[in-house]
Amino acid sequence: MKxxxxxxxxxxxxxxxxxxxxxxxxxxxxxRSSGVDLLDYKQVYNCLKDTKPNxxxxxxxxxxxxxxxxxxxxxxxxxxLQMSLNLYKAINNLDPTIKxxxxxxxxxxxxxxxIQCEEEWLDGDVHPSVFSFGNSKRSIFxxxxxxxxxxxxxxxxxxxxxxxxxxxxLDPNHTHALNGMIIRMLEAQKNGENQFVVWGTGAPIRExxxxxxxxxxLIRCLSIEGQEYPVNMGQTKGHSIADSALLIKKxxxxxxxxxxxxxxxxxxxxxVVDGTQFKELFKDFVFFDHYQGILKTVEYYKxxx
Ligand SMILES: NC(=O)c1ccc[n+]([C@@H]2O[C@H](COP(=O)([O-])OP(=O)(O)OC[C@H]3O[C@@H](n4cnc5c(N)ncnc54)[C@H](OP(=O)(O)O)[C@@H]3O)[C@@H](O)[C@H]2O)c1
Numbered sequence: 001m002k003x004x005x006x007x008x009x010x011x012x013x014x015x016x017x018x019x020x021x022x023x024x025x026x027x028x029x030x031x032r033s034s035g036v037d038l039l040d041y042k043q044v045y046n047c048l049k050d051t052k053p054n055x056x057x058x059x060x061x062x063x064x065x066x067x068x069x070x071x072x073x074x075x076x077x078x079x080x081l082q083m084s085l086n087l088y089k090a091i092n093n094l095d096p097t098i099k100x101x102x103x104x105x106x107x108x109x110x111x112x113x114x115i116q117c118e119e120e121w122l123d124g125d126v127h128p129s130v131f132s133f134g135n136s137k138r139s140i141f142x143x144x145x146x147x148x149x150x151x152x153x154x155x156x157x158x159x160x161x162x163x164x165x166x167x168x169x170l171d172p173n174h175t176h177a178l179n180g181m182i183i184r185m186l187e188a189q190k191n192g193e194n195q196f197v198v199w200g201t202g203a204p205i206r207e208x209x210x211x212x213x214x215x216x217x218l219i220r221c222l223s224i225e226g227q228e229y230p231v232n233m234g235q236t237k238g239h240s241i242a243d244s245a246l247l248i249k250k251x252x253x254x255x256x257x258x259x260x261x262x263x264x265x266x267x268x269x270x271x272v273v274d275g276t277q278f279k280e281l282f283k284d285f286v287f288f289d290h291y292q293g294i295l296k297t298v299e300y301y302k303x304x305x
Contacts, residue, residue: 001222004053005029006038006087007060011168011176012103012214016057019215028053031060038083045090048098055222058087058102058140065173066129073132080136081143088147099154101221103214104141104230106161106207106273108134114270118232118277121159127268145228154226158217160233161273165211165293166300178208178244182297185245185252186305194256196249199264202242207234207272210293213285220282234273235287247291251298 003020007013008029020027028051030036036047038060048056062079063069069076084102091098109116111127126134144155164178172183181198188196217233239247245258278285 001026001055002051002053003027003055003057004051005057005059007031009033010059010061012163013059015167015211016059016215016218019219038086039079041086041089044086045094048090048094053098055099055101056087056091057218058084058100063133069130069133076132077136081139084140084143088143088153091153092147092151096151096153099156100144101156101218102140103158103160103218104137105133106159106232106271108137114268115236115272115274116232117274118230121230141228141230148226148228156221156224156227157230158221158227158233159230159273160214161207161209163209163211163214165297167211170304179297181245182248182252182294182301185248185254186298186301188256189252189254190305195259196245196254196256197259197261198241198245199261200241200266201262202245202260203240204266204268205238205240205270205272207238208290209233210288213288217282231277231281232273232275233278234275236272236275238270238272239290247294248298251291251295
């Protein structure tokens, strides 16, 4: 089996690429910085023609912070869609037996849902704070459904919660939420600060996926024939922001105090994915322990300080 990882320089892509290589898979990667711009149909077509994959992981993405996806809403929406439009068209023109595996972020759920159940995924608008990004992922689902309907192209779509772990950017402004908190707390420790400020009350509950679990699921998707309507990856288990901050404090051995700046508004009280269908799909899946995941991430950033 030949595997192509699109976006193999990103947080998810790099971790997946390394794991596939270590496991002995025949894998190649591409991304814009390695010379393939997926916004250009010809480059996508040539990349597929040259690499001849049986499976493509579609991990190339244009995203960023809430502020970023709002400021660049048009580019974020159209780039994400355009990359996938090019991918499906090129696969159809070259070899419709190629299977696509692609993760969607759970921010594509309706803004109002607290426990996110698959049946309700499209049952309401994406939250305005992530409208462009969330809707671009929903659009890729519609695309996969139409290509399956007309041309029989197989896609495995899966919804993931916010992810943390080693291998993400070192810049707190470009990393994902939990990793950002770890970077900032290590920074506070380095500067000898005696307080770490969490924005808001710390009460909101969030589910987090540890990177190794994310990658394990992507690899297990190799044995799934097709799954257009996505299943959640998750365990219906959340942690309050305050609890996560305390776990990070323990893992960093930060001696200062955690304080909550309630001038900042909290987001939704709860965002947890319903893991019932996931349990049925991957019966023996064991999730990584949250504190151990934080410890490993702290080690990763400490080594790079
Ligand atoms: N990270 C999470 O918490 C999370 C959670 C759920 C789902 N997901 C999904 O997982 C996927 C990957 O996320 P990520 O966090 O790994 O993203 P990321 O770190 O931002 O990486 C994005 C990747 O896309 C590539 N890329 C962007 N524009 C490109 C273009 N025009 N042509 C070619 N390559 C391009 C980048 O390549 P260059 O750097 O070379 O430009 C990079 O390799 C996304 O679909 C995301 O929605 C992520």
